[in-house]
Amino acid sequence: MNMKYMDDILASIHEIPPFPQVVVRAMDIISDPNYVVNDLLEVIRLDQSITANVLKLCNSAYFGLPRKVSSLKEAVVYLGTVHLRQVLLSSGVKDLYDRPDKGYSYFAGELWQHAIACALMAQVLLRHLRLPLEENSVFTAALLHDVGKVVLSTYVSREFADIEKLVEKENLPFHEAERQVLGFDHAEIGGRLAELWQFPDDIAAAIRFHHQPEKAPKPHCLLSELIALSDGLVLMLGCGTSVDGLSYAMPHLLIDRLKLKRNDIEMLMVKFQEEMSNAREMIDIRDV
Template sequence: MSKSHIMFVDDEVKVLEGLQRMLRPYRKEWDMTFTESGYKAMELLETTPVDVLVTDIRMPGMSGSELLAAVKERYPRIVRIVLSGHSDLECIVQSVLPAHQYLSKPCKPEVLKDVIEQALRVAHLVEDDTLRALISNMDALPVLPKLYQEISAELSKDEPSLETVAEIIGKDVGMSAEVLKLVNSSFFGFARHIGSVRQAVTMLGVNIIQSLVLTVHVFSVFDTEKSPFISFKGLWEHSIRTSNLARRICTADKCDRELADNACIAGMLHDIGKLVLVSTCSEQYNEVLRTSREKNRRVWDVEKEILGTTHAEVGAYLMGLWGMPDSVIEAIAFHHAPISPLSSYRPLTAVHVANVLDHKHCVIHENYVVPDMDMDYLGNIGVADHLPEWERTTKDYLEDLEDGGEQDSAG
C-alpha cells in the first residue's frame, strides 16, 4: 500500500526545518515535501500527487489563502489545512472558505499528526474521486432562505443580540456545522471541545459572526425548487429533534457531559450528507429521492445503488475533513447501521435510537420507510432494556412541542 503524501508550505526556513525535525518519526508512514512558497508548491503539485496540504497564511508573493484557493480550484480532493501563528480576525476570515481546518503555531507533533491522520482516515468513506472532489470543493453548506434573511437582518443592526443570533443559527444545520467547525479550531485555543451552538456563538462573538455572514458570505442560500423531492424544512426539523432527543436519551442514561454534547452535535448533523448531495449532484440525488419514494425503498439503499455511497458516509467524510471528533464522525457514518463490534455506549448509540424514534413518531411522507432499530447492537452493549424509557422520553418531548414548545437549538 502506497504511503500518503503530505506537503508543508511556510516562507520561514527555520519553521520548515522545525517541522522536518518534529515529523521525522513519521517518515515510515508518510512521504513529506517541504517548500517555502506558494508558487513553488503549485509547481510541485503539477507532478507530485499530494493528499494533504498544510500551509501558513501570511507569506510574501502568494499568500496562504491564495494558495488554498488555487489548490481548491485545481486539486479539490486535497485536504487543505492552515497552520499559522496569526489568529487575528483578518487571518481567520481570509482562510475560512478555502481551508478545511485551522491549526495554530506552535503545534504539538501529536496534534498535527492526529489531524492529518483523521483526514486521511475518512477518505475511504467516499471512494469515488469525482464525488470526493465535489464534496471537498464545497464553499458553504446551504441554509434555508428564511433563516439566512433573519441572521443577516439581525447582524445588520447597530447592536445585534448574541442570544438572537445563537437562536437563529441553532435552527439551521448548515450554520450550526460551520460555527462549530470554526470555534473548535485551535485558532482560539479553547481547552475543551465546544459542543453547544449557543456557547460557540458566545465565544466567537458578534464581530466574527458578522464578518462570516455579511463579508465572507460563508452561508449559501439554497434554491429549494431545485429539489422537489425533499422538504428542507422537514429535514431541518428532523435534525433538530434528533439532536434534542439524543441529548435527552443521554441524560436519561446518566451519560457524562462530553458524550451528551457529542451526541447532540451528531444528532444535528447526522443527515448533513443529504444537504451535501443535493448541493453537489442535485440531478442524481433527485433521482435517488424519486426512486425511493415511488418504489417505497430506503433512501440509503437507493443512494448506494445510484451513487455508490450514502448520505451517512458523505456527511461523515465532510465532518472528518472539518475535524469533528471521531465519536461524532462515527455516529454520523453509522447512524442507520451501528457496527456490532462496538461494545460500549457512545454518541452513536443515542443518535441511532433518536433517529429511529423520531422517524417512527414523525412521518415525513406516506411512502417513507422508517429505519429499523438495531436491537442486536443495543443488546450487545447491554441497553436494549432501556427502550421503554427512551420511548417515554420521546413521547414527552414531542408532546411538549405539540403544546406549543419551541424547537430547541443545539445546546
C-alpha cells in the same frame, strides 16, 4: 455499482463551505466547565448572526425574563452552557441545511427540523439513560448526522426513480439503494465531510454509521447507536420524515442492550415533546 457520479460526488463534498470556525472555537471554550465568559465573548462577538441568535433566544418567551436583555455578556450568563451550545451549533449549521434540497424533502426546512429534532432526542436519551458520553459530541453528531444529504441531494433527485424502485421492489433500506445507484450513501458522505471539517473521530464515525451502528469501530459504538436510535425515534414520530423516512428499520441495539421497555420509551417520548416545544425559538433561528 454505478460509477457515473462517483467523481462528481467526491468533488461536491469540497464545494460545501467549511464548518464555521467561530462555532468550533466557542464550543471548545464552553467544553471547559470553568471557562471564562470574556474569552467566549471575544470569539462570538465576531459573528453577527450568532450574537443576534444568543440575544434572541435569551429574550424569547421560553426564558420569560422580566426585561429585555441587550448585553451579550448578560445573555451568555443567562443562557448557561446547554442552551449556549444549542444556539451556537444551530446557528452554525442553519445555512448548510438551508440550501435548496429538492432531492430528499417534501417541503423547505425539513432537513433542518429533522436535524434539530434528532439533536434534542439524543440529548433526552443521553440524560435519562445516563449514558457515558459527552453532551457536546452527542448534540453535534445528532445535528449533523444527515449532513451528507446536502451533498447528495442533487444526485438523489436526478436518480430518484431508480432509488425508489430498489426501495419498493427489493425492499432495500434507502441508504442501501443510494449506495447501489450513486456509489455512496448519505451517511458515508456525511462522515467524509466531518473528516474534512476535522471533527473528532467519534462524531465522524457516528455520522458515517448512523444507519448501521453495528459496523461502527468499537470505541465509537455507543455514540453511533445513540444517534441511530434518536434518528429512528424522531422518524417514527414524523419529525422531518423526508422521502427516505419510512424506509429504514428501527435500530434496536441500544433498546435491547439497555433492556428498555415500552413504558421507558413512552416516557422518553413525552420528555422529547416537552423539549421540542421549548425549543421552538431555536427552530425559528433559521428565520433570523
